[in-house]
Amino acid sequence: MTLSIRPMTPDDVEAVREVVSAANDEADRKAGQEPSAPTAQQREQFFRGTRRFITEDAAGAWVAVDDDGVVGMAEAIRRGGFWGLSMLFVHPRAQSQGIGRQLLDRTLDYARGSDVRMIMTSEDPRALRRYALAGLQIHPAVKGVGMVDRTAIPVDLKGRTGSADDLDLVAAVDTALLGRSRAADAEFVLGNGATLEIVDDGAHRGFALHRDAHPNMLGATDEQTAAALLWRILEKTTDKTEIYCLTAAQDWAVRVCLAARLAVSGSGPLFISGMDHPAGPWLPSGWYF
Template sequence: MILRPVHDTAADASAVRSIYQSAFAVPPLADRERARADVRTRRLAAADQGGCWFAVDDREGDGEPLGVSLSLRREGLWGLALFAVRPEAQGKGVGRLLLDHALAHSGGCLRGMIVASDDPRAARRYHAAGFRLHPTMAMAGSVDRTALPATGGIPVHLGDATHFDLLDSVDRRSRGAAHGEDHLALLRTCDELLVADTLAGSGYAYRLGGRVMMLAATSRRVATALLIEALARTPESDSTDVRTVTAEQDWAVDVCLAVGLSVSTRGYLALRGMRPPTPYLPSGAYL
């Protein structure tokens, strides 16, 4: 087994998608989902090549990659954005090799974050690498718009690239590191960026259809207003999806249950050197 870097090319982005779909038994992606996945892969391959790797069977020369890991470093925070191995290669040391190389990219980082699935093998590897596993919830269903609470007087408006300095400031307050140009990738692939900036605090949320892709704020009050506005803007034809909610994000649980969403457990937020950031709902792709 050999490793090679993931390159910023359409071919490598396609290979990453193929491994992801095979590993997680995901049906063919719609055009927009494929484009969003490719933006993520190419952004990380360009910015974090030392943390993005394919595992390839050296007996097959330039054969099809069997696994992939995509990781990033942002201001002292390391994150694992994707870790997947094809079913036929699982249990053969491929995952351990990929994770070890991804973790090598974390050298010098005091904090680490992984939005993890409920795969017990992956959870065991993360725990062995020093990560604490925080079970997470997912809220899904149709929004009862008659039950939407008021935003508490916090004005929320549409944002754009001129707000990136504000977003980075909120990131540093909420999770200890800015996202930097990851915000540009999120803005390209999401429907809306919502921003709040008041004396009560600041924050932002990205919405894609009925899914809240990421939310960060400097206070629970602002986070609550952003989540309410994001749910209110969800198209009535779309099912709502709010993911990676830890027990510390009870403000989000309160809002989601109030509007009729169903709660279930789903995976873990794996953290090293930090407590669950709050108020914060991470993105699996950019953490």
């Protein structure tokens, strides 16, 4: 069996989706959960997002191919001095044979010269091992999962639903909070089926994107504003919600989850290098951080 690692191309997107799906389904089964099939809309969102990685972050998008086709994929982003690993998946039929490590190494080439590196990970011990050995520091995290207790939602929540007209606010809040702006990524996510929530109240400003009942990026000037934005998302969910990757710096969000009577339990950690801890009034997007 021959194996090659090569740049991802637009022709790979369907095979890439199948690898991600098979790896996720297997991980669900191992965790004792029944895998759920994505909707047609979620598949389309995945394809659009993957094509964007290939055009915007070509040097971070890789596939592993054996005699039977694509068996692994990796995607990483660079935004100035920031590098983040967005996805790393190997098909269950080819796992634990060193393919994940080779793919990760290619994406780390794209990290050269970056100041800050970040990975929001699953609980897979193979992933944790390689991320720690790549020099990133672990930040243990929890998740909040379940149906929101609607009686707990604060009345008169601050804020409004936003639009592309609010991207200047996104850029300003992020630049002060993170030293980088996610506005271009937020614009893409917004155009790819997400909803934007805004608080713009004097010194208290912030934004949050959400899709399919979970946050997909949040940034605010302060924790109180961040909490109001998270409540706005929870208020709109009618289905089971999942809020991942809450480290000690997101204690404010853990408290919102607890108040909403979500089940808080261990989750895949966040790995970081180049900063001591993540920003506080911030929730990452899995793909764009």
